[in-house]
Amino acid sequence: MSPTTSRRPIALAVFLIVAGAIGFWAAFQLTLDKLAVLANPNAQLSCNFSLLVGCSKNLNSAQGAIFGFPNPLLGIAGWTAVIAVGVSILAGARFAKWYWMLFNLGVVGALVLVIYLITQSITVLNVLCPWCMVTWLVTIPTFWAVTFYNLKEGNIPVSASVRRFFGKLYGWVPLITIVCYAIVAILAQIQLDWIHNVFV
Structure with a gap:
């Protein structure tokens, strides 16, 4: 079944809107904080909770x-x-395969950037930025949902057997996302001991 005749992915559309709104909100808050820092380098930002949890260090870094x-x-x-x-x-648009592939490429780029920033936050800056973490939380499932959808629908050229495999795996996106969250949390715990520093 081609993308032009397949049923519209309503659940994916709703997820994209919700995830996009959350991600936009986090990015907007970070932008406001950056403007505050530019206006006053000593500004006390609402996202700064402690030496471990805050966004000033991230915003002022390379x-x-x-x-x-x-x-x-x-x-x-x-x-x-x-x-x-x-x-x-939701409005009824049906995108060509090339559009889905370009969108997927953008999502891949977002995930690569997030992985880099997670690594830098945990291993170099040694700080957890609240708004950044919100971005991480929505970027990870967005990548899995969009990629698995495109693979199962054949928007990314793959064999029929691969499409069937990802069709089954598509329903596991929430669990895969939770596993990814757990990996990040474990890495942060190993490097920063965040459980003790935040809750103890």
């Missing part, structure tokens, strides 16, 4: 502006696109 401008601007643009795709699907 990792906070990988491409020469604040990372949150990428989030504002990227999550707006995610919301637009979700809304378009």
Whole structure:
């Protein structure tokens, strides 16, 4: 069944809208915090809870502006696109395979960036940025949901057997996401002992 005749992915569309809205909100909050820091380098941000949990260190670091401008601007643009795709699907839009592949490429890029930032936060900056973590929380399942959907629908060219495999795996996205969260939490615990520092 081709993407032009298959049933619209309503559940995926709703998820994209919700995840996109959450991601946009986090990016917007980070942007406001960045503007506050630019206006006053000594500003006390609401996201700074302790030496371990805060966003000032991230925003002022080189990792906070990988491409020469604040990372949150990428989030504002990227999550707006995610919301637009979700809304378009609900409105009846049916995208060509090349569109889905480009969208998937963007989602892959987002995940690669998030993995890099997670690694930098945990191993280099030694801080957990609240708004950044919200972004991590929605980027990970967005990657799995979009990628598995495209594989099972054949938007990414694969064999019929591979499509069937990912069709079954698609329903496991929530569990796979939880496993990913657990991996990040374990790595953070090993490096930062966050459970003791935050809760004890």
